[in-house]
Amino acid sequence: MQTADPNANKARHDPLEKVPVAQEPEMTEGVITHIQRFSVHDGPGIRTTVFLKGCQMRCAWCHNPETLRRAAELQVFAELCIGCGACVERCRRQAHEVVDDSRVFHRDRCVGCGRCAQTCYAKALVLVGETRTADEVAQELFVDREFYESSGGGVTISGGEPLMQPEFTRAILALCKRNGIHTALETNFAREWSFIEPLLTLVDLFCVDIKLLDDVEHKKWTGISNRQTLDNLRRLDTARKPVIVRTPVIAGLNDRPEQIHAIVDWLGSLFNVIRYELLPYHPLGAGKYLALGHNQPPQWFKAPAPHIFEQLTQIASLQRKP
Ligand code: SF4
Ligand code: SF4
Known part of the structure; x- marks a missing residue:
């Protein structure tokens, strides 16, 4: 008597094989800066992150100036x-x-x-900056599907600000979901809800930045209000979609304990926040600013001192876990 092989019907996946992603190729085009494989900081497990070009914020400390403008x-x-x-x-x-x-x-x-x-x-x-179709991007993302499956990882769409290319973002996410791949979206969330709602069924995990809670300071340092971001976070809570909230911490700008406390308190009214993370600032982009013809950010932007960052991390950990 033959013993049935429990794996007989499992799809075997050759990572080098071109994976069929859809009946018709998804030809929606967008502009990306690059695709980063084996990323472990952009969501759970091993991930591939697609960086889209273009952002509506102008954070004074931005270390990725090459993602600011939409065009190549x-x-x-x-x-x-x-x-x-x-x-x-x-x-x-x-x-x-x-x-x-x-x-x-x-x-x-x-x-x-x-x-x-x-x-x-x-x-x-x-x-x-490179113009690609969603289908071309997806083919590259699917190469590492085996690693996503074994590590609990997936694909992350980042930027720049992916919501500045909403159709392209939606098309890539839809291809991933159609192929059973976990999806995360890294966003500043500063776009109308009508851009986000169509993505709710396509994004497994949202990662949203709150840079400052005080709106006057937010406008001063990013160029725009944080009202849309906060409003969208409330709507996301109502939709019961999980979210990781992050704050990049810059010495002398948003590293006072009361500033982090204010964010923690605000998040306390939400039920969908699975984690609140602080990210120390990395002054990596100075040379890139000059190469792109931008003014350089002020030299005083620095990472917070380690003991201050530790103190802030403890405050951030007060965020209630659902
Ligand atoms: S400078 Fe270079 S990239 Fe710009 S238009 Fe001329 S050839 Fe093209
Ligand atoms: S002149 Fe300078 S920038 Fe132009 S091709 Fe030669 S090395 Fe490159």
Whole structure:
């Protein structure tokens, strides 16, 4: 008598195999900066995170300035330039010019086509931002499905702000859900609820930033109000969708105990918060600001002192667990 193999009917998944994701390819297009595999900080388990380009906030301390603008753009690392002049030849818009033996870049003429970056051997020119279809992104995400299944992980859509490309975000999430993959959305939540509601059935875990509870300070440091974010968090609570709330902590800006206490108290009225996390600031983006033609953030932005961060972490842990 033959013994039935309990695994006989289980789908065997070759991670290198192209996974069929839908009857028709999902052709909705969007702009991403990159896709990061084996991420362990963007939700549970091993994850792949897609970083979308474009954000409506202008946090003064942002360390990912390459995600601020929606369109593809050129990073220019002038210190790496060897003066070969190849970019001047290659650009059809005369965005690169040689003036008095020096290469000059006119950002206002650049349309982000990337032709010059392809020809720059010195890597002084790097295009950031790539237009992809949701289907193309999904094919790349599904390569690591085995790891998601074995670790309890999945896919995270991040940015920038993914809600600035709502259709593209929805399309990627829908493909993931259709293929049984856990999904998380990292967002500042500062968009109308009508952009979020269609995602409720497609997102397993929301990760939402509250940067400051005081709205005057919030406007001062991010450029916009936090009212929409807080209103959406209440609606998400009513919808009973789980959420991890996060605060990036910057010394001298939002590292006073009363500021974290205020957020903890506000979250106390919600039932869906599974965790409140503090993230110490990392001043990583200064060089990127110059390469993208932005003003640099003030030098005084620093991570909080370790003993202060420890104190704040204890306050944050007062958040009631459901
Ligand atoms: S192609 Fe690169 S190395 Fe050559 S001049 Fe242009 S920026 Fe400089
Ligand atoms: S990205 Fe395109 S438009 Fe911009 S400078 Fe390079 S070649 Fe010119």
